Amino acid sequence: MRCILVILDGLGDKGIPALGGHTPLQVARTPNLDQIAAAGVCGLYHSCLQGQAMPSEMAHFVMFGYDLAQFPGRGYIEMRAEGFPVHSGDVALLSRTFSVKKEKEMFILKVEKMNIDKETLAPLHKAIRFYCEKGVEIEFIPTKGIAGLSIMRGPGLSAEITDSNPIYENRPIMKVLPRQDAKNPAAANYTAEILNKYLLWSYNILSNHPINKAREKEHTPPINFIGLQRAGQHQPLTPFSQKWGLKALCIASGAIYYGLCSTLGMDVLHVQDTEDPGKDLEKRLRLAYEAKGYDFIYVHTKATDEAAHERKPDLKIRVIEALDHAFKFARDVFIPDEDVLLVVTSDHSTASIGNMIHSGETVPIVMKGKYTRRDSVDTFDEISCALGGLGILRQHELMYMILNLLDRGKLGGLMDSPVDQPYYPGPYIPLKG
Structure with missing residues (x-):
């Protein structure tokens, strides 16, 4: 069956x-x-x-x-789905460019879903394509429209971090933090520190780009920030x-x-x-x-x-x-x-x-x-x-x-292989004389 x-x-x-x-x-x-x-x-x-x-x-x-403790993260899964190599230790994140407004030193998400033509997006995405901090390289890879993926490469990184994208409009961009349950708090804190610098860098680069300067003069929302979420990293499965x-x-x-x-x-x-x-x-x-x-x-x-x-x-x-x-x-x-x-x-x-x-x-x-x-x-x-x-x-x-x-379940307690698999027969080894 x-x-x-x-x-x-x-x-x-x-x-x-x-x-x-x-x-x-x-x-x-x-x-x-x-x-x-x-x-x-x-x-x-x-x-x-x-x-x-x-x-x-x-x-x-x-x-x-x-x-769920083994889940490698959506960023990792989508990076693999798009055919981009993800090596052990890399951290992959879902990323999207959108419009924020700076208010009282905070960046307020104004337009999260933007339908922007390729001709406008391409120079903006190119401007933030590569970033390097403390020997860690971050590459933004556009996928569809304003959406993309960011991959971090370097030693000592962790995917046990929080998101920056609040998703809901009129809420502030969130500071990336190490997760409280992180197995390696030092690595998570290090990764978060680099990503926060990356976010501020992206805002400065995009805000000063001629395309966004022209959009602001036309009273059109600028594409001036990159939001990150759902970090992932290779897990043995x-x-x-x-x-x-x-x-x-x-x-x-x-x-x-x-x-x-x-x-x-x-x-x-x-x-x-x-x-x-x-x-x-x-x-x-x-x-x-x-x-x-x-x-x-x-x-x-x-x-x-x-x-x-x-x-x-x-x-x-x-x-x-x-x-x-x-x-x-x-x-x-x-x-x-x-x-x-x-x-x-x-x-x-x-x-x-x-x-x-x-x-x-x-x-x-x-x-x-x-x-x-x-x-x-x-x-x-x-x-x-x-x-x-x-x-x-x-x-x-x-x-x-x-x-x-499917009539393939194994009776609990039977051990036909070193691993207690749920199906029968398992990968047994015949005894030979």
Whole structure:
């Protein structure tokens, strides 16, 4: 048997007052997902603790069965996804150029999301491309629009630091500090000290650039600061196939998803998004079904999360309904195939109202395979699935249940190899006479 895990990113939501306290998923017409729910066993899932809002990359890391203490950081993952080399000891950070205003010696974030043409951005990004302090080199690498990545190279660096980008407008840029739980406080403090000098340097360079001088004369917000967040550094990780005994394939379009999966040693099939999320997902489901050389195929769509970030519940409803059309293929092909364990869930909730970036509610999950129980749930949403036979799955329980339903789980206490792996058989060595 093989598992096809479908992640509808940010599917869960808060109760929407305008929808009578229901979520977009509850309101959406999802006949295909409902039939899959009726055929399988349902429940709820959370990658950490109920109420804890998780970013996608960390939620996925836990979902794939890894401990957050091992998480290498989003900056590191995106740097790898973009194909840039990250060596041991380097620190990678998400970076973006935006507009601030200096008030009472503070830098107030005025415009965090800026749609600026390449011709304007290129000279500005070139001006802050390289920086050096105390033998540490920092390179800013533009990726898309105002966004980019910064990489620090040099001895004695640490990713155990805080962010500078406050994300929310009209808040001050934050001083980079060592994290209180840093394992190497001296290295974290040293890294933070260099980054704070880098931030002030970037402001001086950008503020005095002729392009920004001209923008200010035109009363147009200058692009005069670089915000940093989510520092990351290489961490030794057990490859997914070794950890769970499953040869894995990732089918995704987003950098953090195929970047994370490649970091975990999965094979990656990089697909593109179009204006039709339903057709995109159907294509990915077909590719997953055809990938019969793999034991674990992870399929991802970002469409539901992006709709929620627009703060438009009606848009999220329409996107959910479009995705449901794709599940007709899964309903007709995956469900009858006893060689397929289909798992449909989400990494986290993304509220389409309010101020939170992501929210902490549980998300629905359905599993359908040869050995799944069958409960009485016949509707796929956050409330109906709460009555399902899976109950609430948390953290690594998802991977353990997948192994169990693939009939590959190991009885606790058996030791067929020096590592107490969760699958059977493990990498044993035959005794020879």
